[in-house]
Amino acid sequence: MPELPEVEHAARTLRAWLGGRTIRRARAADTRIFRGGSPSDFERLLPGRRLERVDRRGKYLLLTFDGDLGLLSHLGMTGKWVRRSPSPLTGRRPVPLHSHAHLVLDDKSALHYVDPRLFGQLLLVRGGAVAELPVIRALGPDALLDGVDTTTLHAALSRSARPVKVALLDQSVLAGVGNIYATEALFHAGLHPTRPSRSLTLEETSRLAEGIRAVLDRALAGMVEEEIAYLSLGRGAVNRFVIYDRIGSPCPRCGRTLESLVIGGRTSAFCPGCQR
DNA sequence: ACGGATGTTCGCGC
DNA sequence: CGCGCGAACATCCG
Numbered sequence A: 001m002p003e004l005p006e007v008e009h010a011a012r013t014l015r016a017w018l019g020g021r022t023i024r025r026a027r028a029a030d031t032r033i034f035r036g037g038s039p040s041d042f043e044r045l046l047p048g049r050r051l052e053r054v055d056r057r058g059k060y061l062l063l064t065f066d067g068d069l070g071l072l073s074h075l076g077m078t079g080k081w082v083r084r085s086p087s088p089l090t091g092r093r094p095v096p097l098h099s100h101a102h103l104v105l106d107d108k109s110a111l112h113y114v115d116p117r118l119f120g121q122l123l124l125v126r127g128g129a130v131a132e133l134p135v136i137r138a139l140g141p142d143a144l145l146d147g148v149d150t151t152t153l154h155a156a157l158s159r160s161a162r163p164v165k166v167a168l169l170d171q172s173v174l175a176g177v178g179n180i181y182a183t184e185a186l187f188h189a190g191l192h193p194t195r196p197s198r199s200l201t202l203e204e205t206s207r208l209a210e211g212i213r214a215v216l217d218r219a220l221a222g223m224v225e226e227e228i229a230y231l232s233l234g235r236g237a238v239n240r241f242v243i244y245d246r247i248g249s250p251c252p253r254c255g256r257t258l259e260s261l262v263i264g265g266r267t268s269a270f271c272p273g274c275q276r
Numbered sequence B: 001a002c003g004g005a006t007g008t009t010c011g012c013g014c
Numbered sequence C: 001c002g003c004g005c006g007a008a009c010a011t012c013c014g
Helices: A004-018 A039-045 A150-157 A164-169 A179-189 A202-233
Strands: A023-028 A051-057 A060-065 A069-074 A080-084 A099-105 A110-114 A121-126 A259-263 A266-270
Touching (some): A004 A051, A004 A060, A004 A080, A004 A110, A004 A202, A023 A039, A150 A164, A150 A202, A164 A266, A179 A202
Antiparallel strands (some): A023 A099, A051 A060, A069 A121, A080 A110, A099 A110, A259 A266
C-alpha cells in the first residue's frame, strides 16, 4: 500500500543505497512494468552511471543519473525496492521472489524491483529531466514538499461535486494521498467521505488540510520508529491506522460502530457519529 | 473451495 | 469534459 509516506521512505532508502555508487550491471525481465519503454534500454543504458539524486513527487520516485539519464519508478499497489548483499559464506546474492528488474552496484549489492502484481512502472528517460514528464507535470501540489495549503485545496475542491473522498484521491488535486490516508484524514477532520467536495466550507477545508498533514506526518514518524524497532528489537509492523482496517470496531472517539461504504470503487471506513 | 477484497493508474464509454 | 467502471495481477481471508 505505497502512498506518500511509504514512497517517501523508499526515496530515503534508495538515496542511502545508491548515493555515491556506480551501477555495474542492470537486468530486467520483459514485463508490463516497462510499458512505454523497454527492458533492453534498462539493461543497456544504466551500467556505468552514478546516481545524482532521488526525488519523490506524489507517489512517483524520480531517479537522476549522470549523463542526462533519468528513471521514473512507480510502485503501483505492491511494488518495492529491496537490497540484497552477497552472503559472507557463499558469496551468492539471493534473488527475491517477484523480482522483475535489478541493478548491481559497485559495492556488490543488488537493488531489486519486486512487484508481485506488476501494477508498478519503470521508465527510462533520456536527455531530459524526469520531473518534466507529462505524468509528473500533471500532479497537483505535493502534500509533503509543497505542504497542504487550505486556500489552494479549497479552490481545487470547489471545482467539482464529486465526493470529497474521490477528490482527495485525484492526484491533480493533491499529490500523494491514497485510499488509506484519505480515509484517515477525513476521520481526523470529522467530515463524511460522501460530502460533495465543493460543499466544504473554508473552515472545514482547513480541518481537512490539518488532518492530511497530521496523518502523513504520523505515518512518516511511525515508519522511522518501526525501522528502529525492527533493527534493534526484531519487531515487525504494527497497525498504525485509526479508522482504516477497523470497520465494525468501536470508534476510538465516540464508541459508535465504524461503518464502510464503497465510494468511487474504493472501500471507505468512516464513523457515522463523528463524520458529518 | 472459491468468491471477494486489496493498494494505484489508465483508458474507455456515456 | 467530467464521471464511473473495469482491467492490469497475485495473494490472502473467511
